[in-house]
Amino acid sequence: MGRKIINAVCFIFLIVFAAAFIFPVAVVLINSFKAKFSISASPFTLPVGDEFVGLANYTEGIKSTGFPSAFGWSLFITVFSIAAILIFTSMCAWYIVRVKNVFTSLLYYSLVFSMIVPFQMVMFTMSKTANVLRLDNPLGIILIYLGFGAGLSVFMFTGFIKTVPLGIEEAATIDGCSPFQTFWRVVFPILTPTAITVAILNSMWIWNDYLLPYLVIGGDYKTIPIAIQYLKGGYGSIDMGAMMAMLVLSIIPVIVFYLSSQKYIIKGVAAGAVKG
Amino acid sequence: MEKTVKRWFPLFVMPTLAAFVIAFAVPFIMGVLLSFTEFRTVTDANFVGFSNYIRAFTDDRLFIDSLIFTLKFAVISVIGINVIAFALALLFTRDLPGTNFFRTVFFMPNLIGGIVLGYIWQVIINGFLYQFGYSITSDPTYGFWGLVILMHWQMIGYMMIIYIAGIQNISGEILEAARVDGAGPFTVLFRVIIPSVMPSVTICLFLTITNSFKLFDQNLALTAGAPSNRTQMVALDIYNTFYSRTGYEGVGQAKAVIFFIIVAVIALAQLSLTRRKEVES
Numbered sequence: 001m002g003r004k005i006i007n008a009v010c011f012i013f014l015i016v017f018a019a020a021f022i023f024p025v026a027v028v029l030i031n032s033f034k035a036k037f038s039i040s041a042s043p044f045t046l047p048v049g050d051e052f053v054g055l056a057n058y059t060e061g062i063k064s065t066g067f068p069s070a071f072g073w074s075l076f077i078t079v080f081s082i083a084a085i086l087i088f089t090s091m092c093a094w095y096i097v098r099v100k101n102v103f104t105s106l107l108y109y110s111l112v113f114s115m116i117v118p119f120q121m122v123m124f125t126m127s128k129t130a131n132v133l134r135l136d137n138p139l140g141i142i143l144i145y146l147g148f149g150a151g152l153s154v155f156m157f158t159g160f161i162k163t164v165p166l167g168i169e170e171a172a173t174i175d176g177c178s179p180f181q182t183f184w185r186v187v188f189p190i191l192t193p194t195a196i197t198v199a200i201l202n203s204m205w206i207w208n209d210y211l212l213p214y215l216v217i218g219g220d221y222k223t224i225p226i227a228i229q230y231l232k233g234g235y236g237s238i239d240m241g242a243m244m245a246m247l248v249l250s251i252i253p254v255i256v257f258y259l260s261s262q263k264y265i266i267k268g269v270a271a272g273a274v275k276g
Numbered sequence: 277m278e279k280t281v282k283r284w285f286p287l288f289v290m291p292t293l294a295a296f297v298i299a300f301a302v303p304f305i306m307g308v309l310l311s312f313t314e315f316r317t318v319t320d321a322n323f324v325g326f327s328n329y330i331r332a333f334t335d336d337r338l339f340i341d342s343l344i345f346t347l348k349f350a351v352i353s354v355i356g357i358n359v360i361a362f363a364l365a366l367l368f369t370r371d372l373p374g375t376n377f378f379r380t381v382f383f384m385p386n387l388i389g390g391i392v393l394g395y396i397w398q399v400i401i402n403g404f405l406y407q408f409g410y411s412i413t414s415d416p417t418y419g420f421w422g423l424v425i426l427m428h429w430q431m432i433g434y435m436m437i438i439y440i441a442g443i444q445n446i447s448g449e450i451l452e453a454a455r456v457d458g459a460g461p462f463t464v465l466f467r468v469i470i471p472s473v474m475p476s477v478t479i480c481l482f483l484t485i486t487n488s489f490k491l492f493d494q495n496l497a498l499t500a501g502a503p504s505n506r507t508q509m510v511a512l513d514i515y516n517t518f519y520s521r522t523g524y525e526g527v528g529q530a531k532a533v534i535f536f537i538i539v540a541v542i543a544l545a546q547l548s549l550t551r552r553k554e555v556e557s
Contacts, residue, residue, distance in 0.1 A: 010367050014374075018362075018381045021429065031399065043403030084291075087382050092292035098281050107293065107461075114300050118490050120514040121536040124529065125303035125310065125527055128318050133298065147299025147391050150292050179281045179288075208389025211515070212495045225391040229497070244399070254387045260382035262380060265387075269434065273479045 005146060025251065032248045036241030052243070058249070061231070061242035063126075067249055070227035077138055077223060078207045081145035082199050085153050089198070090191060093157030094183055108158065115151040127215040136216050144216060145206055153198045156272065160194040161187070182241060199266035200261075207254070224250045252276055306356075311529040316522070328530035338505055339531055342513035343538075349420065350488035353427045357484050358477075361432045365439035366469075379440075382433035394497020397426045401498075412499060419499040419507030426494055431487065435480045442476030443469065478550040482485065485546055489539050510535050 031039050033054065034047035047053070061067065096104045126144070130136050135143055164187060172182040188195070210225040218226050228246055232238050258265060281288075306318070311328055312320035332339050364382065364389035368375055371537070385393065401412045401422045412418045446469065454468045470477075492511040495501070508516070514535060517528035 007370055007372060010370060011372050011374075014364075014367060014372065014378050018378055021381050021385065024400050026431070027400055027403070028396050034402055039399070040402060041406060055338075057499075088291040088295075091288040095281065095285070099278055099285075107289070110301065111296065114296070114304075116486065116540050117300075117304065118511065118532070118536055118539050119492075120511050121532045122300060122307055123302040123515070123532075124518050124525065125306040125318070126299060129298060129303055129306075135298070143295045144299040145298070146292065147295035150296045150300075154292070157329040170487075173280070179284045183288075204387060208387075208493075210389065210391050210496075225389050225418055225493070227394065228391050240399070243395060247395055251388055252391050254389075255384070258384060258387050259380075266379065266383065269383075269437050273438040273441065273476065273483075 009034050013227050018239075019175060028244055028247050032241075032244040034241065034244070036239055039240040039244065057241035057245035059097070060239065061245040062248070063247055064239070064242055065227040065231060066222065067224075067227060067246060070222045070224045071249075071253070073138060073221050074207060074223040077141055077145070077213065078203055081142045081149070081206050083202050084146045084197055085149045085202055089153035090157050090195065091183060092150070093154045094161055094187055096154065097161045110141060111154045113149045113151075114148075115155070123211065123215060130216050138217060138221055141213060141216050144212070145202075148212070149202050149206075152201065156194055156198055156201075157191065160191060164190055170219050193271070196264050197271045200265050200268040201272050287439075307529055308533060310526065311533045311546070312526075314523075314526045316525060324526065328526040329534070331527050332531045332534065335527065337411050338508070338513055338517075339510075341506070342508045343509045345420070345507065345535045346489060346491075346509045347492075348487060349423060349427075353431075353488045354481065354484045356424070357428055357435055358480055360428065361435035361480070364432065365443055366438070366465075369443050370441050377432075378448045379437070381437055384433065385430045386434045390429075390491075390493025393426055393430055394494045397422060397429075398498050413502040416503060416506035416538035417542045420503070422498055423491070423495065423507070423509075426498060427488065427491070430494075431484060435484065436500045438476050438480050438483075441471065472514055474550065474554040478547065478554060481546055481550060484541060486539060486543055489535075 028041055030046060031043055033052060034057075035051050035053050036057065038047070038051045096108050117247060129138075130144060134140065168186055168190075169182050172186045173179075177185065208225060209223075210229065212219075213223050214226050214229070222230065228243075228250060231243050231246060310318065310321060312323060312325060313327075314324050315321035368379070388396075398412060401418065405414070405418060410418070412422055450468060450472070450517055451464065453463050459467065490511055491509055492515070495507070495509045495512045496515075499507040501512055505513070505516075510531075514528055514531045517524050517531055521528075
């Protein structure tokens with residue numbers, strides 16, 4: 001009986017807490033249909049009468065931010081960076097585990113080291129380097145993301161590869177596979193769960209990243225976070241209506257992605273933590 | 277076999293190595309060297325010894341103030357987030373209805389980017405303060421607590437997932453044995469559950485500490501340092517030193533080196549401290 005009451009209290013508490021988590025997103029959604037001058041004064045009321053402006057904020061916001069192109073660049077950069085990270089860091093991690101010498105362990109520890117360095121430490125020199133090497137375009141930035149993502153990704157792949165028995169690979173070699181074939185036909189399929197985790201952790205970061213793309217390609221190619229930040233005018237004035245609408249548009253793809261692959265995301269995050 | 281693998285170095289290692297050198301290793305070394313010079317464009321660097329490091333603290337109080345602000349923010353956020361996330365994780369181990377739904381809701385904010393999060397909370401907080409005739413930039417206290425609330429909203433779900441995984445790993449037999457031996461719920465919590473989830477505590481503390489110190493996007497979007505740079509965290513101060521003050525590039529780089537050392541020392545100290553607790557249990 002006592003346990004039942006405690007459970008009921010816990011359940012009510014969770015409902016209240018969940019409401020507090022949904023509330024901010026709901027407010028933004030409601031205000032995206034409200035006239036821009038009513039938003040700051042009364043953000044917590046439903047748009048009624050004159051306040052309701054339909055999709056005006058959306059058309060205004062899409063026009064001033066170039067949202068479709070920002071969405072396109074965000075998607076392009078995220079997808080191809082993740083592909084590059086998965087392909088190259090998994091091969092690199094396998095090499096580091098299988099070839100043991102001073103160089104590979106130096107490389108491994110440098111990569112791990114890079115994980116704790118704050119971005120501000122390299123932001124100025126990295127964007128200069130990218131500029132000099134002509135990497136300041138949507139293709140070049142993929143190479144930069146490969147370099148920045150290598151730390152966590154190699155770390156996670158090596159952690160898993162160490163547990164893969166050598167016997168399977170030796171059998172493949174005896175059957176005439178080159179190391180390249182062995183890796184892609186035998187090793188990588190075993191790595192798939194780790195690859196999913198690596199892909200999820202990196203896409204959460206790259207999709208939302210603001211400062212790195214802003215410094216490297218921000219002037220010519222705006223990703224979603226850059227486009228949102230540009231809505232803030234030079235003197236700090238913001239068209240609140242357009243802002244609300246753009247916030248909604250930038251949250252929708254994230255929520256769709258989350259709800260469609262929630263199982264993998266939750267598992268990936270938990271698995272990533274255990275390895276870390 | 278190692279020998280044949282070795283010949284494949286160019287294909288297996290070179291792409292990652294080249295990207296790492298270009299994006300991180302070279303900029304990192306250049307950054308350390310440039311912190312001892314005065315420069316505008318990197319190629320015009322003049323050696324000035326430690327003067328940038330001294331100027332970071334003596335030219336104005338911005339850096340030291342941002343360090344204090346960041347430290348306060350980090351202490352409150354790390355404790356608050358971990359306590360709440362752990363408490364929620366404990367609730368999830370009771371057989372309550374709708375756990376999947378709650379987990380989905382609590383984790384969702386973590387997937388939303390820092391810039392978007394900052395503007396979402398700006399509307400909420402401003403809308404609330406508007407009723408009293410204030411805005412988030414009226415007083416630095418509002419910006420501070422705004423950032424604290426935002427950070428909690430973003431990170432609680434993430435940490436909760438990690439704690440849930442840790443708690444689920446505890447074998448039912450140990451818990452049952454403790455109860456049979458007459459341990460009450462508090463004894464079970466402090467003597468069995470918490471010691472068993474120390475690996476999760478290690479990683480959660482590491483993630484919350486490093487994320488609190490490195491916070492940038494949320495700070496930029498929520499207050500951008502207003503009023504008069506008094507809600508500016510270290511990362512934002514370094515950014516402004518580089519990009520809004522000509523002639524301060526060297527000072528900005530020196531601040532970045534100091535920032536890096538602080539984050540590295542705190543993160544490593546925390547890791548070794550909590551790892552030791554793991555071994556004991």
